[in-house]
Amino acid sequence: MKALRWAGAAILVLIGAPLVVIGAIGLGDETGRVFFTIGVLVLISAVGGVARLLADRRPPPRPRLVELTPEESALFLPRASAPSRISSMVLLGYGLVLLASAVSASLVESWGVAVVCALLGLAALWLAAPGRDLAGGIWLSPRRLAHEHDGRRWEVPWDDVTGVVPQQPMPVLVRADRMPTVQRTGPLGRAWNPRRGDGLLAVDTRHLAGGTELASYVIGKAVTDPASRTVLGTPDSLPQH
Structure with missing residues (x-):
């Protein structure tokens, strides 16, 4: 290719x-x-x-901890800008x-x-959209999962997430009756719609910190082991290598 x-x-x-x-x-x-x-x-x-x-030859950025709100920290998997x-x-x-x-x-x-x-x-x-960084990434907090890319953003509480498929693009499975609203944060027409039918949100994991492997692992663990969500946003949620 x-x-x-x-x-x-x-x-x-x-x-x-x-x-x-x-x-x-x-x-x-x-x-x-x-x-x-x-x-x-x-x-x-x-x-x-x-x-x-x-640009594709450069390594992706590293995961880091951020604050979504003053009371809510998250593990952030940034996408290369x-x-x-x-x-x-x-x-x-x-x-x-x-x-x-x-x-x-x-x-x-x-x-x-x-x-x-x-x-x-x-x-x-x-x-x-000159002067704007539209790369985005994935935010994983104890309360929710959020994603943004090229001016489109969506977020869901963990209780609405039902699974994830480790492939590119990465499907995030959500309850069909609780599909999130996709918000436009950038220019109209810049990004494709992540909603791919009932209960499926597609995430482009190219250039994402940790790639498909890390993102699918963290999301899958948060779905199958709800107790693990409390670690998200703390130093213990950062990869050890």
């Missing part, structure tokens, strides 16, 4: 670079400007793909290039192209 992703990035460069060159030669006409814009967007995608491949940050930077690049193209098109009174580029550019900037 990594080899295919590297090949995909190389193909994007081979497509984008000629488009930029051809577009730069013909910047004086509308076709040249379109080629140039598309070429730059393709190259940004290639750079983002390479950056994601390099680099992948979400790279996606944000790519979207930001898209937005800036498209807005620049909109300005360029308006200067030659190509209003249709200008409007389309402006709308797409503003949408990309909205999705980029």
Whole structure:
């Protein structure tokens, strides 16, 4: 899969670079400007793909203890921020290039192209949410389980959790009549909906501290051994290695 992703990035460069060159030669006409814009967007995608491949090689962050409220501590399994940050930077690049193209098109009174580029550019900037860390993670406290990723958050009390499946993405099983509300904390359209039918919430464990193994172990133990929940949020809940 990594080899295919590297090949995909190389193909994007081979497509984008000629488009930029051809577009730069013909910047004086509308076709040249379109080629140039598309070429730059393709190259940004290639750079983002390479950056994601390099980010995937870095070890995930370490679990740590946090306070959800002044009276409630939790074991926090953070998700590495680099992948979400790279996606944000790519979207930001898209937005800036498209807005620049909109300005360029308006200067030659190509209003249709200008409007389309402006709308797409503003949408990309909205999705980029510049300056925000949308990586999130999993919070496990004696009272509840909470998860957040790319601007979507949900949480459930332990009594509503019925199980977990150790795979990627990781299904967290919840009572069908107590499915939590998914709250949007980031831009609309950035993340997929974690609700996957009655009683199932999908968690992306890539880049998560401890990965699928640690998250499924802690959740499974909290479900099968309710007494173990009292340890969550204390130093004893941190992995020993």
